[in-house]
Amino acid sequence: MQDSSPPRAGAGGDIAIVGAGLAGPVAAIYLARRFGRVTVLERRRDPRRDPARVGRSLMVILSDRGWRVLRELGLEPRVRRICVPLAGRCGHLPSGDTVTTPYSRYNTPIWAVERERLHRLLLDAAQAEPGVRLHFELPVRQVDLDRPALLVGEGDSERWLSYEHMVGCDGVHSVVRAALVSRGARAHVGTLDLAYQEMVLRLPKCDRGLMHYWPAGDALFGAFPLVSSDLFAGSVFFRSQGPAPSYAAAVGGRALAEQFARCFPGLAEDIPDLAAQLETKPICAVRLTRCDRWVHGGSAALIGDACHAMAPFMGQGMNSAFEDVRTLVSCLDRERDWAAAFAEYERTRRADGDAIAEISYEHYRTMSRLPDPRQQAEEAVVQRLVNLMPDRFVPLYERCAFSQESFSSALAEDRDLRDLASCIVDRHGFAAATDLPDGRLREWAAVSPRAAV
Ligand SMILES: Cc1cc2nc3c(=O)[nH]c(=O)nc-3n(C[C@H](O)[C@H](O)[C@H](O)COP(=O)(O)OP(=O)(O)OC[C@H]3O[C@@H](n4cnc5c(N)ncnc54)[C@H](O)[C@@H]3O)c2cc1C
Missing domain, CATH: 3.30.9.30 (D-Amino Acid Oxidase; Chain A, domain 2)
Incomplete structure (x- = not known):
């Protein structure tokens, strides 16, 4: 199934991808379609040969950002067949009550898929893509950004493989990020x-x-x-x-x-x-990761968990990793050379990586929190504002899961909305959620300069 010939070293123009988790195969397909040969190096065994589950959650959620990428790669119908749609989340409260929140105001579902099935499908697709060569059980031990080259381990021995451009899809413990850190990037793990x-x-x-x-x-x-x-x-x-x-x-x-x-x-x-x-x-x-530099010239770029691993509660880690790849590739399509494209990728995408990590953690706090009257009143005011002015106020989950808009602008606008709800509750008390006339809510929204679209 996999390419057993050793990876080629040294040919000009070679693209290397470190890591064949969820983002690696996606990056390989996109890049091979544009630039030809792509070599993927993965330290683990091929999961298609090894039935033991490698990795984290049994399930992952696919939402719009992920689907867009799968559609572009022609994989959507195959992936849909192994997914189940979920219309919302149902909270089972300690009181015995249940509260169901639709994921979208328009009843659009998100999709749950077994991680290993999706992973195998992506690896099969990358394997079938002309130009892509997948190599398993080849850990990259070191990255020399100057040569540039990768030190790859093969059992007890190791050797250097040169490349021209390299994408680090190597997850939380990224060796590619470590190389950027050795050049002054600041990372938080x-x-x-x-x-x-x-x-x-x-x-x-x-x-x-x-x-x-x-x-x-x-x-x-x-x-x-x-x-x-x-x-x-x-x-x-x-x-x-x-x-x-x-x-x-x-x-x-x-x-x-x-x-x-x-x-x-x-x-x-x-x-x-x-x-x-x-x-x-x-x-x-x-695990959580952040890094203040995602690229090195035109030779190295980070994708996915290597630069923004996050709490899993928004179901956006993989979706946003796929979107990273798409953003990187569209920068390559637009810019004159790889260095300019990588710089543009970092410029446009890094704040979004940080924002979705923040949103994900906050979402955990919202889901785990026991009912609290103040927070419930603010939430109810938010809901009323959203229902009253649906074009102006869009729930944060919807912005993340059902749109392609920038995570950082979604986060900023959601903060404005929550500040507005908090002001209204400060002024009118908890009863604002039920008693304040629609007209007064509209007036509040009108005088809230930061919440203005
Ligand atoms: C409990 C949980 C639930 C989640 N649920 C969701 C969800 O519902 N929806 C969602 O979008 N996201 C979810 N995520 C996040 C998602 O799993 C990650 O964001 C996603 O896997 C990131 O993909 P990646 O390719 O960047 O990293 P990974 O999938 O971690 O892949 C990294 C790969 O690099 C390889 N590697 C590492 N170092 C080297 C090296 N030195 N040499 C060679 N290979 C190397 C690893 O072996 C691995 O295969 C969840 C995460 C957790 C923990």
Whole structure:
């Protein structure tokens, strides 16, 4: 399936991609269609040969930004066949009530797909693309930005491969980013104070057309329907450190199960093998990355988690990585040379990477938070403003999942909207959400200069 011939070294014009995770194959196809030969180097085994699951969440969400890329590559129909549409999220509150929030005001769904199936499909597509050569079990150990060349390990030996242009799709622990850092770029690699475990469970009472979540303040449980069975893929999030509920405060399957039951009482009853699953499933950290430089001249550029790994709660990590590739390629289409194109890519895209990382973390806080009267009043005012002036105020989730607009402008405008709602609640109290006449809300919106479109 994969190309077993060794990667060629040294030919002028060669493009190298480090990493064949989710973004690497997409970058390979785009670049091969424009420039011919592309060599992809991946440190892991080929997941199509190795049935053991490599990687993180069982499921990933595809939204508009991702679909646009898959459409451009001609992969949309194949991917749709392995997806399930989700119309909204259903919150299961501690009171026993449920609250369903559609993802879009127009009932447009997002799409859940099993990560490994999507990954295999993307690798197959890259493999079939003329010019693309995929090489697995070849870790890049070092990047020399001057030569430029990559030091590639092959068992006990290693050798240098030269390239002309290189794209680092090598994720959170990126060796390409490390090379930029050695040249003065400043990067932040952190771990969210949250860890998670995944489990598979049966939720017969839950609608399979929705994502389900159980907020518990300092903990959160989320579940997506699996496509290939009638089960759900669930993830429980606890803080890593600190007092209960946290992973530090509950060690071992039984203690974790008890903590789980305290946080999610109704749900625990539905998972007969809860303690066994919590005992055996790995506890995964949530990594975050930022980097203040994404490119080096015309020779190296970062994509995806290598430069903006984020909390997973908006379902935008992969979608935005795909969009990075698209942005990079459109810069290459427009600019006169690679250095100008890479500079333009960094200029237009870096603020968006930082913004979606911020939005994702804030979304976690919104989903996990227990109902709070002030926050509910502000949220209700936001909803009224959105309903009253739908062309002017667009919910943030919708802007991220169903549009191609810049994440940073979406974030800035959402902050303005929330500031406006906060002012209204300050002035009129919690009753503003229900009692304030529409006309007064319109007046507020009119005098709010920062919220003006
Ligand atoms: C729990 C969870 C849920 C998520 N859910 C969603 C979701 O619903 N929707 C969404 O859009 N995103 C989601 N994400 C984010 C998404 O998984 C990532 O943003 C996406 O995988 C980034 O793709 P990437 O190609 O940049 O990195 P990766 O997919 O991590 O790929 C990096 C690749 O580079 C390889 N590599 C690393 N170093 C080297 C080296 N030195 N030499 C060679 N190869 C190397 C790795 O082995 C790996 O294959 C989720 C993430 C998590 C943790």
